[in-house]
Amino acid sequence: MSTQYTPVIGLEVHAELLTRTKMFCACPVVDTAITKPNTSICPVCSGMPGALPVINRQAVELGLRVALALNSNIAPFSLFARKNYYYPDLPKGYQISQYEYPLALGGALTVTTSSGAETIQLRRIHLEEDTGKLTHASDNQGKYSLVDLNRAGIALLEIVTEPVLHSLESVRAYSTGLRAILKYIKASSGDMEKGAMRFEANISMMKVNDLELGKRVEIKNLNSFRAMEKAIQYEIDRQTRILDQGGLVDQETVGWDDTNGRTISQRSKEEAHDYRYFPEPDLPPLIVEESWIDSIRLSLPELPLAKKMRFISTFELNDYHAALLCIDPDVADYFEQVVQCKAPVSPQQIANWITGDVFAYCNQRELSILEIPITPTVLSYIIDQVENGKISRANGRQVLIEAMSSGNRPEQLIQEHGYGILEDEAALTTMVNNLITQAASEAKAYRSGKVSLLEWFVGQAMQQTHGKADPNHLRELIRKTLDKQVTNNQ
Ligand SMILES: [Zn+2]
Incomplete structure (x- = not known):
């Protein structure tokens, strides 16, 4: 032009x-x-x-x-x-x-x-x-x-x-x-x-x-x-x-x-x-x-701009995702219902999933968010599984797509596919990485020579897998990860 x-x-x-x-x-x-x-x-x-x-x-x-x-x-x-x-x-x-x-x-x-x-x-x-x-x-x-x-x-x-x-x-x-x-x-x-x-x-x-x-x-x-x-x-x-x-x-x-x-x-x-x-x-x-x-x-509901500002201030969403969620009131309501599920995931993570994989699925099939057979509780469960390292991201997306098209429970899908953390080395690694990042002071103490803390890490990891993982395998993985970070830090 x-x-x-x-x-x-x-x-x-x-x-x-x-x-x-x-x-x-x-x-x-x-x-x-x-x-x-x-x-x-x-x-x-x-x-x-x-x-x-x-x-x-x-x-x-x-x-x-x-x-x-x-x-x-x-x-x-x-x-x-x-x-x-x-x-x-x-x-x-x-x-x-x-x-x-x-x-x-x-x-x-x-x-x-x-x-x-x-x-x-x-x-x-x-x-x-x-x-x-x-x-x-x-x-x-x-x-x-x-x-x-x-x-x-x-x-x-x-x-x-x-x-x-x-x-x-x-x-x-x-x-x-x-x-x-x-x-x-x-x-x-x-x-x-x-x-x-x-x-x-x-x-x-x-x-x-x-x-x-x-x-x-x-x-x-x-x-x-x-x-x-x-x-x-x-x-x-x-x-x-x-x-x-x-x-x-x-x-x-x-x-x-x-x-x-x-x-x-x-x-x-x-x-x-x-x-x-x-x-x-x-x-x-x-x-x-x-x-x-x-x-x-007096009877007017909260309008899109006001809702967007509230999403930004209450849920600390970025402007881009808040705007995307507020275009359709049904989507905005759905997002708030997922947030209320209280799974240990952040509103921004929920926003990423809804505007990413869920929107893509709906757009491809020309469905509204109310037409997919997945409740806020189910979506919150899947996001928790992935974001907290219980299954890998790729497997989580697969479970989400299958749950959206079949309405099957994600627990069942994870089991059927063998996507659980115990079978999934990548997910186990993510979980261990998260654990070490969150316990920064223990990791530091371990690296300065307090090697007995290794058992404490194994205990934490066993708790996260509900005692189902092989502790010897976990111990090796944690030791390798801690040592690798020492090498990286030097
Ligand atoms: Zn007429």
């Missing part, structure tokens, strides 16, 4: 709210991927003339929770409007959305990037409804499209940043941080596979040391973090190339073609939609009472 230009990026996130029913009717919210098309619809969400919408209180409450979590200013009065356009997945011919008077204004999310803490300013947060879904198909009769209105009218929350993001890293940190908050307060599943979180990005390039922004390109319908990052990078490169060659970037709306890895122009500034917004005549203004806001504020 040319160093002459800085990207200026704004993000719009559309999050499906976790309501029981749709935004303006009593139709249940269903998983549209597995539900028979057009089975959760009614006159309101299918746009029948004369049907009257009603505001969903739960949707407003979830929107308010998000606004409070993001320190946004909640408007005591907001208004729904009609955004008029025609599309086959929009049976009413308009979408109900908040326009001039949104639910909340301002707010911010502080994220961490490699250059430190960065505060991303928000512009607004508003409520709206989703559209239906079109499926394009073809058979020997020709091409045709199918409409499913199960999604039409599902409550969406749109969260819009100011154009204050300047790198892909910041975009990534903001979107994962926002997703974490949505999940913590149970406002949205944040499940991108199911389209519960979608993005739109606007990008322009600003000449360094120049305050004037370049022409803005809007990328629509980005359905995953990966697609969003690729699309933004593509636009940054494309616009930089045009500017470097002395050209001008057209203001336009583009779509992301994931298969070919490029953006495609959808419409230029001249073709921009005029949605002819006007206030929705069938809905009253939305009035939010101060007392309602207060009670919602």
